[in-house]
Amino acid sequence: IHANTFVYHPVPSACSLSQLLLVRCIYISQYIYFVGMGRGLLRYPRARRLFRVAETVLGYDLLSLCLRGPRAELDRTRHCQPAVFVASLAAVERLSHRQPNVLESCVAAAGFSVGEFAALVFAGALDFTEALYAVKVRAEAMQKASEVVPSGMLSVIGRPEANYKFACLEARKHCESLGIENPVCEISNYLFPDSRVIAGHLQALEYLQENARKYYFTRTKMLPVSGAFHTRLMEPAVEPLAEVLKSIEIQKPLICVYSNVNSKKYMHSDHIKKLLVKQVVSPVMWEQTMHSVYERKQGTEFPYTYEVGPGKQLGAILKKCNLKAWRQYEHVDVSEDEEEVET
Numbered sequence: 001i002h003a004n005t006f007v008y009h010p011v012p013s014a015c016s017l018s019q020l021l022l023v024r025c026i027y028i029s030q031y032i033y034f035v036g037m038g039r040g041l042l043r044y045p046r047a048r049r050l051f052r053v054a055e056t057v058l059g060y061d062l063l064s065l066c067l068r069g070p071r072a073e074l075d076r077t078r079h080c081q082p083a084v085f086v087a088s089l090a091a092v093e094r095l096s097h098r099q100p101n102v103l104e105s106c107v108a109a110a111g112f113s114v115g116e117f118a119a120l121v122f123a124g125a126l127d128f129t130e131a132l133y134a135v136k137v138r139a140e141a142m143q144k145a146s147e148v149v150p151s152g153m154l155s156v157i158g159r160p161e162a163n164y165k166f167a168c169l170e171a172r173k174h175c176e177s178l179g180i181e182n183p184v185c186e187i188s189n190y191l192f193p194d195s196r197v198i199a200g201h202l203q204a205l206e207y208l209q210e211n212a213r214k215y216y217f218t219r220t221k222m223l224p225v226s227g228a229f230h231t232r233l234m235e236p237a238v239e240p241l242a243e244v245l246k247s248i249e250i251q252k253p254l255i256c257v258y259s260n261v262n263s264k265k266y267m268h269s270d271h272i273k274k275l276l277v278k279q280v281v282s283p284v285m286w287e288q289t290m291h292s293v294y295e296r297k298q299g300t301e302f303p304y305t306y307e308v309g310p311g312k313q314l315g316a317i318l319k320k321c322n323l324k325a326w327r328q329y330e331h332v333d334v335s336e337d338e339e340e341v342e343t
Contacts, residue, residue, distance in 0.1 A: 033080045035069040037087050037310040037334045044097060047090035050128070054086045057132045062086060077146065077226050081114045081139035082132060088118050088309030089128065091334045095308055098332075102306060108256035110289055112314060113229070114138070116260055116279065123253035125272060130248045134276075137244045141237035142280070146227020148236070153188060153199040153223040154208060162216040164196050170215075171204035178203055188230040190287040192320035199228035234280045242277045263288035290321040308332040 041047040051063040065074055066083050074080055096103050111119035117135050120126040126134075158164065168185040175183030185200035185208075198208065209220045227233065250269035257266050261275045263285040294302060302325040307315045312331045319326040 033074060033084050033087075033310050034335070035071050035074060036067060037083070038063060038066040038090065040333055040335050041087070041090045041094055044090070044093040047093040050086055050090045050093075053129060054082065054132060057129055058082055058136055075224065075226070077143035078136075078139045081142075082135050084310065085114055085118050085132065085135050087334050088115065089121060091308040091332050092122060094334075095306060095332045102304070106255060108258070108293065109253075110258040110293060111260075112286060113260065113279075113284055115309075116257075116276065118309075119257050120250075120253065120266075120272065123255045123257045125251050125253040125257065125266070125269075126248070134241065134244050134248060138237065138241045138280070141240040142229060142234055143226060145234050145236040146229075149233065150202040151184070151200060151228035151231075151233050152202055152205055153197050153225050153228060154205040155191075155195070155197050155219075155221045155223055156208070156217050157195050157219040159216040159218060160194060162194065164198065164215075167208060167215040167217075168198060168200070168204075170211075171200070171207045174207045175201055175204050184228060184231050184233050186231050187283050188228065189284045192287050192290075192317050195320070197223065199231045200233065201228070230279070230281065230283055232281055237280050238277055241280060242273075245273045245276060258289050258292060260284040260286070260289070263292045286317065287321055290318060290325075294322050294325045302328050305329045306332055310334050 038047075038051070048063075051066075054062045062079075062083060065079060066087060074083060092103070109119040109122050111117065114135060117126065117131045121128050121131045156162075156164070164187055168187065171185040172183045175185070180201060180203060183201050183204060185198065185204035187196050188199035189197035191197065198205065205222065208215065208217070209222075212218075212220050250272050252268055253266060253272075258264065259266055259275045260279050261282050266272050266275070296302070302322075305315075305318065305325060305328055307329065309332075315326065315329050315331055318329055
């Protein structure tokens with residue numbers, strides 16, 4: 001359940017099994033979070049219990065941080081990743097109360113970045129407590145890695161002729177001219193056609209912003225994150241995560257879960273461990289995952305899709321990737337209480 005989560009519910013009635021591509025895509029991304037998330041989930045006992053367990057595992061009051069901030073603390077990678085992970089899974093409880101049949105018939109899940117851990121918990125491959133501890137280690141290691149050099153992430157929308165890899169190459173050359181050794185500037189997220197997130201040294205990202213026209217970029221925006229996630233700059237975070245995953249028992253998922261690394265379904269426990277570690281330094285292949293999830297024969301109906309967690313970014317991406325599939329999309333909020341919405 002990535003700060004966003006997608007759930008797919010099979011198309012009703014007389015459909016063949018191949019049509020019931022019930023993909024519960026749990027989108028959990030560390031990029032979408034805000035003070036107040038979780039407020040709409042407090043009426044559900046199991047959701048509250050998740051936050052109580054989280055306080056024990058993390059050693060601080062995560063629910064209070066989500067509800068009241070301060071924002072500066074929630075912005076820290078070590079805090080926002082566990083917050084998104086727990087809030088997204090807690091939102092599943094809301095969905096289970098509103099539409100229990102959705103969870104019963106769900107057949108697939110996918111999570112964006114840290115959301116992949118939530119997707120695996122939802123699919124029965126990971127225990128919640130153990131997964132949260134792994135997320136804690138991952139988040140702390142990634143924050144530490146991000147503090148080594150000034151780095152960040154740049155969201156880019158380009159024209160069809162934009163060559164993102166060439167632009168990154170020239171940005172690295174620019175950094176070398178400034179005396180930066182082994183500069184990093186590479187694609188870290190594939191979002192939708194003509195949209196990428198580029199991450200690396202800040203000097204490289206500043207160069208791309210200043211020369212956006214040259215590379216056919218129509219819009220650039222720095223993301224509010226502390227480092228160049230899913231790039232080589234995160235290599236110091238690889239070993240800590242690999243070590244903690246060695247101590248965790250991972251089961252085969254009960255439903256299909258798609259990997260960020262290759263946009264394909266996980267096969268077995270060793271496969272999961274290997275790719276969760278590799279994901280830290282590899283681009284998130286989200287656009288490719290959307291194609292894998294929704295691929296079907298012409299004339300076949302699309303499944304219902306539910307995004308569970310803070311923000312609707314993954315729904316917006318789905319709309320760009322597959323408009324027909326998006327028409328069956330629904331978001332499950334974490335901030336508004338149902339009674340307030342009905343009022």
